Amino acid sequence: MENIVAEISRLKKSFGRNDVLKDINLKIEKGKNLVVCGKSGSGKSVLIKCLVGLIEPDDGKIILFGKNISDLNDDELNLLRKKIGFLFQSAALYDSMTVRENLEFPLRDVKLKSKDEIDTLVLEALKNVGLENAIDKMPSELSGGMRKRVGLARALILKPEIILYDEPTTGLDPITSKEISQLILDVQKKYNTASIIITHDVGCARITANRMIIIKDGASVTEGTFKELSESKDKWVNSFFK
Amino acid sequence: MSIDLKISGEVELVKVNEPSENQYLKRVKDFFEDVTKLTRFTFRFFKEVVKPRYEFNEFFKQSYLIGYKSFPLVAITGFIMGLVLTIQSRPTLVDFGAESWLPAMVAVSIVREIGPVITALIFAGKVGSGIGAELASMKVTEQIDAMEVSGMNPFKYIVVTRVLSATLMLPVLVVAADAIALYGAYIGVNLKGDVNVHLFFLQVFEKLSFSDVFPAIIKTFFFGFAVGLIGCYKGYNSNNGTEGVGKSANAAVVIGSLAVFIIDMIAVQITSLFI
Numbered sequence: 001m002e003n004i005v006a007e008i009s010r011l012k013k014s015f016g017r018n019d020v021l022k023d024i025n026l027k028i029e030k031g032k033n034l035v036v037c038g039k040s041g042s043g044k045s046v047l048i049k050c051l052v053g054l055i056e057p058d059d060g061k062i063i064l065f066g067k068n069i070s071d072l073n074d075d076e077l078n079l080l081r082k083k084i085g086f087l088f089q090s091a092a093l094y095d096s097m098t099v100r101e102n103l104e105f106p107l108r109d110v111k112l113k114s115k116d117e118i119d120t121l122v123l124e125a126l127k128n129v130g131l132e133n134a135i136d137k138m139p140s141e142l143s144g145g146m147r148k149r150v151g152l153a154r155a156l157i158l159k160p161e162i163i164l165y166d167e168p169t170t171g172l173d174p175i176t177s178k179e180i181s182q183l184i185l186d187v188q189k190k191y192n193t194a195s196i197i198i199t200h201d202v203g204c205a206r207i208t209a210n211r212m213i214i215i216k217d218g219a220s221v222t223e224g225t226f227k228e229l230s231e232s233k234d235k236w237v238n239s240f241f242k
Numbered sequence: 243m244s245i246d247l248k249i250s251g252e253v254e255l256v257k258v259n260e261p262s263e264n265q266y267l268k269r270v271k272d273f274f275e276d277v278t279k280l281t282r283f284t285f286r287f288f289k290e291v292v293k294p295r296y297e298f299n300e301f302f303k304q305s306y307l308i309g310y311k312s313f314p315l316v317a318i319t320g321f322i323m324g325l326v327l328t329i330q331s332r333p334t335l336v337d338f339g340a341e342s343w344l345p346a347m348v349a350v351s352i353v354r355e356i357g358p359v360i361t362a363l364i365f366a367g368k369v370g371s372g373i374g375a376e377l378a379s380m381k382v383t384e385q386i387d388a389m390e391v392s393g394m395n396p397f398k399y400i401v402v403t404r405v406l407s408a409t410l411m412l413p414v415l416v417v418a419a420d421a422i423a424l425y426g427a428y429i430g431v432n433l434k435g436d437v438n439v440h441l442f443f444l445q446v447f448e449k450l451s452f453s454d455v456f457p458a459i460i461k462t463f464f465f466g467f468a469v470g471l472i473g474c475y476k477g478y479n480s481n482n483g484t485e486g487v488g489k490s491a492n493a494a495v496v497i498g499s500l501a502v503f504i505i506d507m508i509a510v511q512i513t514s515l516f517i
Contacts, residue, residue, distance in 0.1 A: 052391045074395075081393040092388035095380075106392040109295070158392075 011060035022218035038215030085155030093139040145176035309411030324423030328430025346449035362465035366498035374494030377477025408470025461509040468501040
């Protein structure tokens, strides 16, 4: 159990009368990619937002690095968040900042020796996603795929232990989707990070998943490897892979 | 394949443009909920403003954007305000044979009331809507969430800096607007008269006292605080996607302007107790 970096059990969340998450259970092992699949509106994004404390769950337990996040105060939670990278569906780059400033932003509270050290980290993160030439560009000058890459570089800059990807390939063409999926795999191998990848892109799941979970009606219904789930006898599960 | 569409059962016509009793209750409830949230937001501001870390760079950047970038608009408005007020007041004073009082009367009006309030309203329109729309679009595009998950405190970085800048920049803009308005008044006086600049300002400063200037400047800090806080509150708590961005900007201006008038009314009452 030492390898478990995050664990969610019996998670529930409602918005008004709409029960979005009813019974979510999952575990993430160190250095492994977990893909979460489900229909649009099944609460996948709500799930990872609960995991980082952006949304407060109604019930259930979320254990991150051995700590129950509901027991943490704001400062403790912020400290824990430094170990987590988050790639948003829209990349969520800060519009008023250049790519360099976007990447420097998470480093503001980190005690570094010099400006050179910060520059090295920024360049390294951008090299990882192949965008070192875009360092002085504004987000509005970047394409959708480039924005996702910069978002990933920003998520990587603090060398997190877990990275959460919210629909990393949505809205991208098949070639760029494949590149982003490959990038996710490269990051996992290079930094030995654990990842939760929220997607309904089967191609992305095939490339990145060590394990997969399928969510239906707010509950995790089945779990397994990509191969196991794609060969499932359950028609509903199987329909994801056709 | 053909599809038959049928309406079965009886159709009841309901007047949709008249809110039902429940809707009135909901509106009242929403109003009090909003007031409670704004109060909590204000308390959070005072809690965060004293807590390190202090975002000086962002504060100076916002002060430049809120203060310096608003100056041309405020200057033009101030000039026109002084000029028009003088031109409009002259006939009445001429009727009473008190034309020589024109510089003093215009100066007291501008410094005590018209300068601070008009500048604050212009400020609410430009800065309040800008802050409301900017924060709302940051919220919609998950930029505020992105700051939060990177372990930063977005409230401190975004809200505290903007509210502080608005609070400190509006008084500076009001002083500048007052000065330019007085220059506009000087030109207004000379359109139909012949008063040299020395005499004009001598008359102005003879009639202006500490009790005219000091309360007028103090209340502008409250105007700036209200405009900044309401803009941030509306933007920070925006929802409903891009539609919410427009609504937040609009609400920031409307409520911010209303707050300026309410604060002005209270300030005048308090000032009249002492002066």
